[in-house]
Amino acid sequence: MADCIFCSIVAGDIPAKIVHRTESVVAFKDINPQAPLHVQIVPTRHIRDAAALGADDAVVLSEMVAVAKTIATDAGYDPEARGYRLVMNIGPDSLSSVPHLHLHVLAGRTMEWPPG
Ligand code: AMP
Ligand code: ZN
Numbered sequence: 001m002a003d004c005i006f007c008s009i010v011a012g013d014i015p016a017k018i019v020h021r022t023e024s025v026v027a028f029k030d031i032n033p034q035a036p037l038h039v040q041i042v043p044t045r046h047i048r049d050a051a052a053l054g055a056d057d058a059v060v061l062s063e064m065v066a067v068a069k070t071i072a073t074d075a076g077y078d079p080e081a082r083g084y085r086l087v088m089n090i091g092p093d094s095l096s097s098v099p100h101l102h103l104h105v106l107a108g109r110t111m112e113w114p115p116g
Pocket of ligand 2: 001004005006007008045046047099100
């Protein structure tokens with residue numbers, strides 16, 4: 001999609017530190033990390049956000065969650081030991097800032113709850 005920063009990263013038009021790529025999913029380091037590990041996992045196809053997902057998107061959504069586990073585990077934050085946090089922001093109140101579906105993977109510090 002034109003003028004979408006994450007579509008541009010997927011296409012290679014904007015540089016990013018890509019950590020994982022498949023045909024349907026790309027993962028890259030967040031430019032403004034909020035934890036020692038902060039990765040964005042995005043579908044290669046433009047989907048606005050999690051609220052725009054349809055029944056046909058079940059496979060890509062489950063791949064995003066599986067890739068998150070692989071990345072966190074490979075970085076030493078496996079679920080049984082330290083673990084990690086997954087976040088999807090939707091709409092203005094969530095402070096969502098990029099209108100291309102992305103799954104935040106955060107790990108490497110003890111998180112806070114409730115989130116800010
Ligand atoms: P959200 O606020 O949930 O929409 O998250 C957007 C995230 O994208 C933020 O954590 C930003 O730091 C991150 N971000 C924005 N632009 C880039 C970029 N060019 N490369 C990597 N991460 C980015
Ligand atoms: Zn996009």
